[in-house]
Amino acid sequence: MADLFAAEPDPAAPADTPLAERLRPASLDEVIGQEHLTGPEGPIGRMVAAGRLSSLILWGPPGTGKTTIARLLAGAVGYRYVAISAVFSGVADLKKVFAEAEMQAHSGKRTLLFVDEIHRFNRSQQDGFLPYVEAGAVTLVGATTENPSFELNAALLSRSQVLVLHRLDEAALGTLLERAEAVSEAPLPLTDDARAALITSADGDGRFLLNQAEMLFAAGIAEPLDTAALRDLIQRRLPVYDKDREGHYGLISALHKSIRGSDPDAALYYLGRMLTAGEEPLYLLRRLTRAAVEDIGLADPQALVQCMAAKDTYDFLGSPEGELAIVQACLYLATAPKSNALYMAQKDAWKSAKEHGSLSPPKHILGAPTKLMREQGYGKGYEYDHDAPDAFSGQNYWPEEMTPKTYYRPTDRGFEKRLAERLAWWNEKRQEAQGEQG
Template sequence: MTTLFDPPAPLAERLRPRTVAEVVGQTHLLGPGKPLTRMLASGRLGSLILWGPPGVGKTTLARLIAGEVGAHFIALSAVSAGVKDVREAVTEAERLRGRGVRTILFLDEIHRFNKAQQDALLPHVESGLLTLIGATTENPSFEVNPALRSRARTLVLESLSQDEVRQLLNRALSDERGLKGVQVQDDALALLSRLAEGDARRALGTLEIASTLADVVTPEVMTEAFGKHLPAMDKNGEDFYNLISALHKSVRGSHVDGALYWLARMVEGGADSLYVARRVVRMAAEDIGLADPQALRLCIAARDTVEFLGSPEGDLALAQAVVYLALAPKSNSVYVAWKNALSAVREGEMLPVPLHLRNAPTALMRQQGYGKGYAYYFDDPEGSFAQDYLPDGVDLGLYSPTGEGWEARVAERWRKLREAHGTDRTDEPV
């Protein structure tokens, strides 16, 4: 019997699978002949990093693995645990090893442990005293120390499909541990299966809330229980940068709908609109360039609008800029030329500035030849074209304009200037 002071466990906890066979999803790991299946069958379990989105069963899987191999299970959360807790786990593992019992240390949100905390695990994982199972929603390549990563196998867990979420919901409505007897319309279950976006915990939590709101759960009741639908996005994690990448590549590919969709995903997911605006300005400089010089001005204006109005009012200016960029002609010639220039400077010899290009503010400098022979363009255009503008012996071809948009005019102007300089050639930029 439960009371206000002893409430029942949440539905997701009550329905946690009791055996590996009850796990829904992750068939790429748990199916016949798959990695975890083979590992459990052999009894030779090594340390693991379970990487996947929220609500896909990382904690459940870790507990089941420990049960399957008959290991003692210690669960810590990197949110609240520290090196002291790791030491206590090591002490307990040493005591149990003397009785022939192996220990699995489950560390949830392992990415929240800093380098020193992760390093504290290394000797005990390497010696085999602890079998580590770390769970993370963040890319281990960025968030887990290479030394620890090399001692653990990374397994990627996937979001549940809509059919798999529906399977879990049906189980919740038929299992004695769940909500047996609660009436839920089929279209309400279908709606929740879609809205949950593969997160079993959220799906079951929403179903539990919905069951308290009405005798029969309709799509309208389910929508009320679910609350506002915010697209999944970790504002400081890989998801955020993947969305930025998708937005940038959609703009570069001139796909207006794709660009607008990814922008909306970021804005609705709570991204900092000013940060997004700065990235949009970068897109104008990198991928539009001189094919449409107005693009950069428009994006600067959009950034100023976002800064002035904030979100959501300023988001429309972002949308306008993104549509403009997607539709604009594209040129990365300046971007490439700048990378070429940086490479030439970083990899080449730092030769002195030619005398005729040097600043000559004093008589002594002029006596030493500073500025001597410099042909001032407005006095001597032909002489100005003819003189060298690079260090002696250096011959570079850094900039190569495209024929896109306004830059087609630049290309023609550049061709004529190179003829005037006597440097017209067909070789590629360095």
């Protein structure tokens, strides 16, 4: 079935042919929504103009044209087109394809091998493409919905150009519906609002949209449906989201960065995207807790408390009631004062610990449980801070071989502003005390 659809319907197609097939493009310039690739200045347009292809990885969401572009690309430059699916093909199928491609190459016929869902092949299978790609027996065009940098071998990526296909926008999807109405010789039985809702439900997937349109044409609806009636009739479309793949990592990154950027509405949107798609709530709570200590820290110590309380509440109530506590934690974090001073302090302190990890603390702060240790000066000269004025002795606590460092630099935001004032006062008193000792 086609992924993108023709600028004009095919009059030769039988009436019972699926709608998407009847709207199949006949040339690259009829492909909708990917002009940044197929246009004259795009990489595919330039390859066609030159009459020679390089191996490609087409990366994009479902229903955006990967299969269609590969087929049309082969025709545009006169290559033999062979298509396989990584879901249904194995090593024996690949060997057969490569053998046929080599035979065709001897007679001067080049082969474009299209591999749908190429990320489904394991690493060793992907390595099997390399000698044939390098020898020019095949020009590989792989299609994937997953991030190639995660799913494909580095060696294969280095021999291919990755092209990113965009999800179809509302204008492109609206054009598809107009083409569908033209080939069906009837308007869709929808109000304007319901038509807009149908386009939104497609989530950028042209194939899904045309399948829904075909169902509406076949239903024999007498009066136009409004949005509520349309929702009752069509299948609810679940968000495209793989919990262990690109969608997962992209959305959790967007959630974390929206919190860091103090945008509570964007944060709530991405939280909703993940929860409604079936993400594990406790995973989200772990990531929110991480944001609380990484991006807020002591600017608002209650941020961490809110996350732990949300975790306890969710454990107690479960879904869906407990999800409201996750929402509360998310909004608290997004609206809290921000500071990464704690995070940066950890990084700097850990770095020093690795560099100076074997240095002993000064003897006056070491315990002296034995007589020998006391004779060696352990604990000698230690001042108990609670006996000092203001409960602060100002002693040196650093190894003798190290210059005291400053790791934690509080901001002037939230509770850290008070901490900064307290630390400044302590530093002043410490300099006075150590000056007297010197």
